[in-house]
Amino acid sequence: MVCDTLPEPKVADAKAKKLVMDVLNKGVMNRVEFYMSGVKFGCTPDSLKQVKLRIQFDDIRVYEREGVAAWWMNLFGTIDLPSDAAYYRDKDIMVIRAKGNDIYHQAIIVHECVHAMLDMFGAKGKPLTVTTASSESMAYIAQCVYARACYEELGFMDKACPFEVKKDPNLQQVFDKAWEISAKILGGTKRVDAADEAKMVGLVPVTKLYKHKPVNVDFNGIALRPASCS
Numbered sequence: 188m189v190c191d192t193l194p195e196p197k198v199a200d201a202k203a204k205k206l207v208m209d210v211l212n213k214g215v216m217n218r219v220e221f222y223m224s225g226v227k228f229g230c231t232p233d234s235l236k237q238v239k240l241r242i243q244f245d246d247i248r249v250y251e252r253e254g255v256a257a258w259w260m261n262l263f264g265t266i267d268l269p270s271d272a273a274y275y276r277d278k279d280i281m282v283i284r285a286k287g288n289d290i291y292h293q294a295i296i297v298h299e300c301v302h303a304m305l306d307m308f309g310a311k312g313k314p315l316t317v318t319t320a321s322s323e324s325m326a327y328i329a330q331c332v333y334a335r336a337c338y339e340e341l342g343f344m345d346k347a348c349p350f351e352v353k354k355d356p357n358l359q360q361v362f363d364k365a366w367e368i369s370a371k372i373l374g375g376t377k378r379v380d381a382a383d384e385a386k387m388v389g390l391v392p393v394t395k396l397y398k399h400k401p402v403n404v405d406f407n408g409i410a411l412r413p414a415s416c417s
């Protein structure tokens with residue numbers, strides 16, 4: 188069978204894959220559940236379990252950011268590696284930094300898993316179209332819910348937001364708002380308040396990271412990996 192993903196390494200990065208699987212296997216993932224009006228599907232433990240299965244079977248390939256530059260150029264025609272982590276919906280690839288397996292970095296992994304989850308709801312020819320602002324808002328909120336839930340398990344009930352962005356005050360505001368929303372979600376209010384959602388969705392497009400990004404994202408589904416390529 189011919190694989191159309193030749194420039195990519197034949198074997199998924201086992202270490203990076205394990206890091207992501209370990210996060211998705213944590214009991215605390217059962218607390219990552221909330222709903223937003225700007226996204227048709229909720230962020231739910233069941234959906235995130237599906238993401239785990241798709242990673243397990245390498246339908247979504249996970250790589251460490253370090254060491255991927257050579258094939259990256261072939262695959263994307265440009266060296267545009269993410270500073271921290273990213274999910275590439277066209278290729279069903281997640282790139283992470285495996286530098287630390289702490290709550291901070293695990294939460295970034297959860298962020299990317301939310302993008303993968305949205306991709307799972309789309310299909311080739313029938314994409315799930317979400318605004319970049321809503322997709323990122325959902326991902327940042329999930330990132331904060333995960334981190335806050337982990338801290339709570341350790342007994343830190345009112346920890347400050349651990350995500351600091353000195354170079355972009357707007358992105359810091361995104362994190363601060365998401366952190367505030369995460370307390371409400373873990374407190375039992377699983378539907379994000381309309382005013383909170385409007386604030387987040389308004390903030391994302393003015394950040395340095397997202398101001399040049401397209402308004403909408405088309406999530407086009409996650410292809411099944413041909414057996415001979417796995």
Ligand SMILES: [Zn+2]
Nearest residue numbers: 298302323326
């Ligand atoms: Zn994101």
